Amino acid sequence: MxxxxxxxxxxxxxxxxxxxxxxxxxxxxxxxxxxxxxxxxxxxxxxxxxxxxxxxxxxxHERDNLMKRPPIANITQAILVFAVKSPDPNLSLIDRFLITAKKESVEIIICFNKVDLDDSKLIDSLKENYKATGYPILAVSAETGYNVDELESYLKNNITIVAGPSGAGKSTLINRLVEDAKLKTGKVSEKIGRGRHTTRYTELIKVDENSFIADSPGFSSIDLSDIEERDLKEYFIDFYEYDVDCRFGSKCIHENEPDCRVKKAVEEGHIPARRYESYIQLLNEIRDKNKRRK
Ligand SMILES: Nc1nc2c(ncn2[C@@H]2O[C@H](COP(=O)(O)OP(=O)(O)OP(=O)(O)O)[C@@H](O)[C@H]2O)c(=O)[nH]1
Ligand SMILES: [Mg+2]
Ligand SMILES: [Zn+2]
Known part of the structure; x- marks a missing residue:
């Protein structure tokens, strides 16, 4: 069987x-x-x-894909869940997850949870930072149910991983989405402002005949050492539109090359400076790791 x-x-x-x-x-x-x-x-x-x-x-059986963090095989879609606050979102971690999800060729949805706590409109700048990626960005509250039905519309015929840091509200959200899920949830520590790693295992829950959703343990870091320096830009889909017009074309890694269209797009505000800085930071990190390995 x-x-x-x-x-x-x-x-x-x-x-x-x-x-x-x-x-x-x-x-x-x-x-x-x-x-x-x-x-x-x-x-x-x-x-x-x-x-x-x-x-x-x-x-x-052979796998369609394999994600390392969280560990799961054969998914078609990833919902990345970060809280707008409590715990505060770590943008570098968002960027890292987007890279690994893109690498496994899955559909990506960015979901900012706990908007009920967002008195100072933190959501606006978060959305702005990822708008150019074209990924769907949803603002939800698992607590009040706000916008959860929109998220639900993405589940059909998919195997979806719900991923994000501890305390972001992944399990609470799935409990909203799936009637019988009854997953355990845990309070965010007030002292250190972090989750308590309540979910211990990656677990698939049936939504209907052709749809599954997976809860997973929160993560606080993602290692990118299996990505090559020159390939990193492939995972920044908000760069694509400009990429083709760099003087050195596909050889440009958008760092110090002359007439780099991507850098120009950053200056012009078409690509958020924050995303570009993140790219450069990850580029250096991958470089350092490769150097140490040699
Ligand atoms: N105010 C508010 N609190 C929320 C919301 N969603 C979840 N929470 C609370 O945030 C805390 C953490 O929620 P969990 O669902 O356990 O978080 P998790 O992402 O599953 O965390 P781990 O299992 O540790 O990875 C709980 O106290 C939830 O009640 C929300 O939309 N608004
Ligand atoms: Mg959980
Ligand atoms: Zn360039």
């Missing part, structure tokens, strides 16, 4: 097959090319005990 791993806890995999969830382990003599299975993996299982829903995985 073919199923999908909806949750992985150490060496146990919970595999859903036609609305039934089996507790499984990997068969001893089968190794998934030494690759660890993750939530979202499609697998073949043999049922050992139907009554107690126990089985064993004897084969894994």
């Amino acid at each position: 073919t199923g999908i791993i909806v949750k992985a806890i150490s060496s146990f995999y919970y595999v859903e097959v036609e609305d039934k969830v089996y507790e499984t382990k990997v068969r001893g003599n089968w190794r998934h090319n030494n690759v660890e299975l993750v939530t979202g993996d499609r697998v073949e299982i043999e049922v050992l005990d139907e009554e107690n829903r126990k089985g064993v995985i004897f084969k894994g």
Whole structure:
């Protein structure tokens, strides 16, 4: 029987097959090319005990994609959730996530949560910073339900990962979106202004016959060391429009080259300065890592 791993806890995999969830382990003599299975993996299982829903995985299917942070395979879409405040959004972390999601070729939705706390219109500058990417940007409140129905309209026929830092409200949001989800949520620490890592595992929840949504543990850093220096710009889709007009064309990495159209677009205000600075910072970071590796 073919199923999908909806949750992985150490060496146990919970595999859903036609609305039934089996507790499984990997068969001893089968190794998934030494690759660890993750939530979202499609697998073949043999049922050992139907009554107690126990089985064993004897084969894994090839993946469409694999995300490392949070760990999940075969997603079609990512909803990136950051709170407008409490905890304050880390823009560098947003940029990093957008890069890894683009790398895995998934649809991206940027979702700013907790707008009910936003007395000083923080949302405006956040939206402004990402407008040129063209990604849908939603302002929601999982607490009041504001705009949650708009987010819901994106779920159909997708396997969606909900990702973001601890305390952003991912689990609260999914509880709003999916009636029976009943996920545990946890207060943001007042002292340090951070979440408490309430969600421990990446878990797929069925929305309907063809749609799943995954809750995931909050993250506070994303490593970009598997990205090459010259490829970084491919993940800044707000640069694309100008990229073609640089003097050195596709060889331009928009740093110190003469007649760089991207840099000009930053000066003209078509690309937010904040996004460009982030690009340069990540470029240097990747460079430093590569140097150290050699
Ligand atoms: N004011 C307000 N509080 C919210 C909103 N959404 C979530 N919260 C609160 O924020 C806190 C953290 O919410 P969670 O859903 O546990 O956050 P999470 O992103 O799942 O965090 P981790 O599981 O630790 O990664 C809880 O106290 C929620 O009640 C919102 O829209 N407005
Ligand atoms: Mg959570
Ligand atoms: Zn350029």
